[in-house]
Amino acid sequence: MHIPDGWVDLPTSAAAGAVALTGTALAARRSAAALRDRATTLPAVVAAYVLVAQLLVVPVGFGTSAHLVGTGLAALLVGPATAIVCVAVVVVVQALVLADGGVTALGLNLVNDGIVPALVAWGVFVAARPLVRSRRRGAAAAGGVAAGVASLAAAGAATLAFVAGGTDAVPAHVVAVSIGGSHLLLAAGEAALTAAVLATVLRLRPDMVRALPRRPDPAPEPVTVGDPA
Amino acid sequence: MSSAHGSPRAAARLRSPVSRLAPEAKVVGLVAFLLVVAVTPAGRPWVLAADGLVAVAVAVVALVDWRAVAGRLTLELPLVVLAVAYALAGRGPSVEVLGIALSEPGLQAGGTVLAKATIGIVAVSALAASSSVPEIVDGLRRVGVPPWFRRLVALTARQLQVLRAEAAQLRLAVAVRTGSPRWTVALASGARALGSLFVRSTERADRLALAAELRGAPVGGTPAAAASAAASPAGPLDWAAALAPAALAAVALVVL
Numbered sequence: 001m002h003i004p005d006g007w008v009d010l011p012t013s014a015a016a017g018a019v020a021l022t023g024t025a026l027a028a029r030r031s032a033a034a035l036r037d038r039a040t041t042l043p044a045v046v047a048a049y050v051l052v053a054q055l056l057v058v059p060v061g062f063g064t065s066a067h068l069v070g071t072g073l074a075a076l077l078v079g080p081a082t083a084i085v086c087v088a089v090v091v092v093v094q095a096l097v098l099a100d101g102g103v104t105a106l107g108l109n110l111v112n113d114g115i116v117p118a119l120v121a122w123g124v125f126v127a128a129r130p131l132v133r134s135r136r137r138g139a140a141a142a143g144g145v146a147a148g149v150a151s152l153a154a155a156g157a158a159t160l161a162f163v164a165g166g167t168d169a170v171p172a173h174v175v176a177v178s179i180g181g182s183h184l185l186l187a188a189g190e191a192a193l194t195a196a197v198l199a200t201v202l203r204l205r206p207d208m209v210r211a212l213p214r215r216p217d218p219a220p221e222p223v224t225v226g227d228p229a
Numbered sequence: 230m231s232s233a234h235g236s237p238r239a240a241a242r243l244r245s246p247v248s249r250l251a252p253e254a255k256v257v258g259l260v261a262f263l264l265v266v267a268v269t270p271a272g273r274p275w276v277l278a279a280d281g282l283v284a285v286a287v288a289v290v291a292l293v294d295w296r297a298v299a300g301r302l303t304l305e306l307p308l309v310v311l312a313v314a315y316a317l318a319g320r321g322p323s324v325e326v327l328g329i330a331l332s333e334p335g336l337q338a339g340g341t342v343l344a345k346a347t348i349g350i351v352a353v354s355a356l357a358a359s360s361s362v363p364e365i366v367d368g369l370r371r372v373g374v375p376p377w378f379r380r381l382v383a384l385t386a387r388q389l390q391v392l393r394a395e396a397a398q399l400r401l402a403v404a405v406r407t408g409s410p411r412w413t414v415a416l417a418s419g420a421r422a423l424g425s426l427f428v429r430s431t432e433r434a435d436r437l438a439l440a441a442e443l444r445g446a447p448v449g450g451t452p453a454a455a456a457s458a459a460a461s462p463a464g465p466l467d468w469a470a471a472l473a474p475a476a477l478a479a480v481a482l483v484v485l
Contacts, residue, residue: 006345041434044384048392090384099301099422104267174318200424
């Protein structure tokens with residue numbers, strides 16, 4: 001669910017746009033430095049991956065459904081800088097091609113869906129990393145929690161934007177409660193799905209999860225064929 | 230494969246008068262129109278009604294598939310809930326509607342957000358129905374989007390096709406193996422499919438990058454180049470036609 005046109009006034013949209021532009025430019029610079037040896041296909045692949053991941057839909061009841069937002073997941077997989085650049089592409093494609101999210105609210109959506117959750121998910125995971133015992137289940141669970149907290153942080157940012165530039169016809173606490181309440185559910189779904197996806201990636205290629213520190217390369221295990229005895 | 234760059238449906242797309250306009254003019258026209266709609270204050274329903282009419286008229290001319298528009302409009306359901314919350318919990322003065330006391334400013338604010346979102350969806354649908362992704366990417370050039378970002382959008386559109394097909398295969402494979410009608414199991418297998426999709430597509434990206442490096446070519450140089458070569462520059466007629474909706478909306482804002 002993206003913020004539509006006209007949800008907040010133009011000065012707030014413009015301010016969010018400025019934050020989004022600066023944030024994305026900084027992230028692009030960092031990401032370019034980090035990806036120098038991997039050329040430029042990875043961000044495109046991750047952006048397309050986030051778009052595809054959003055097709056995984058959870059029924060919530062009342063005929064509505066929620067889907068994975070995927071920013072937290074992307075941040076854990078490829079790092080926050082690259083994730084922010086990818087979500088910028090995702091938000092632009094959604095606004096201009098899929099008509100999801102307002103064109104004048106592009107900056108706001110970038111801050112809300114990209115910059116805030118990417119940084120929060122990364123921060124929470126890095127903070128929780130010393131507590132993780134097993135590299136598979138523990139790391140997946142911590143990633144899930146990080147993505148859930150990131151989703152709540154995004155809801156908080158949306159509420160702040162509304163308080164700054166939304167209509168004054170409705171008391172701010174009503175908006176805070178309605179956005180926060182619905183996002184509690186969404187955050188739980190985001191956490192469960194992120195943990196499940198991370199668990200699979202950790203099983204197949206743990207080296208692809210950027211949020212985990214590289215282990216020093218272990219000596220290659222001797223291949224035993226047949227009965228070693 | 231290489232001839233498809235980002236738009237397999239280009240041949241299937243209907244040719245409308247709008248699809249003949251230069252894409253950069255269309256993108257600028259869309260943004261201008263939505264800006265005028267966004268500055269319309271709450272409590273001016275006739276202005277928004279006129280804007281809506283303009284958007285629908287353009288969509289009709291652009292031969293929009295209305296079923297697709299209806300599908301996109303379901304994205305608005307949470308907004309309807311929000312509008313109802315505004316009306317129930319907004320400040321006074323209240324009005325009586327069907328025996329329920331509703332906040333008048335809340336009703337206005339909720340209705341305005343809903344109306345603007347609907348206009349936005351119809352207007353963007355008109356652009357999407359009349360332009361291919363490479364054309365839209367080319368249009369972004371005029372709005373001042375830097376080349377690296379345009380290249381990334383073009384590459385993403387290409388990767389999206391590949392990943393969508395692969396995700397469908399994976400989901401089918403996992404569903405066949407775990408096959409259960411219960412949605413919890415379906416969801417878990419969907420998550421597993423997504424996990425392996427990431428591994429597969431990242432491995433392919435690495436292979437592509439390595440291959441390009443071995444050839445000494447910069448990765449992803451072609452799609453954006455193909456996109457910018459695709460369209461002829463916008464003439465004054467293009468600009469006039471593309472900016473007409475925004476002008477009409479501005480007139481409505483001043484007159485109504």
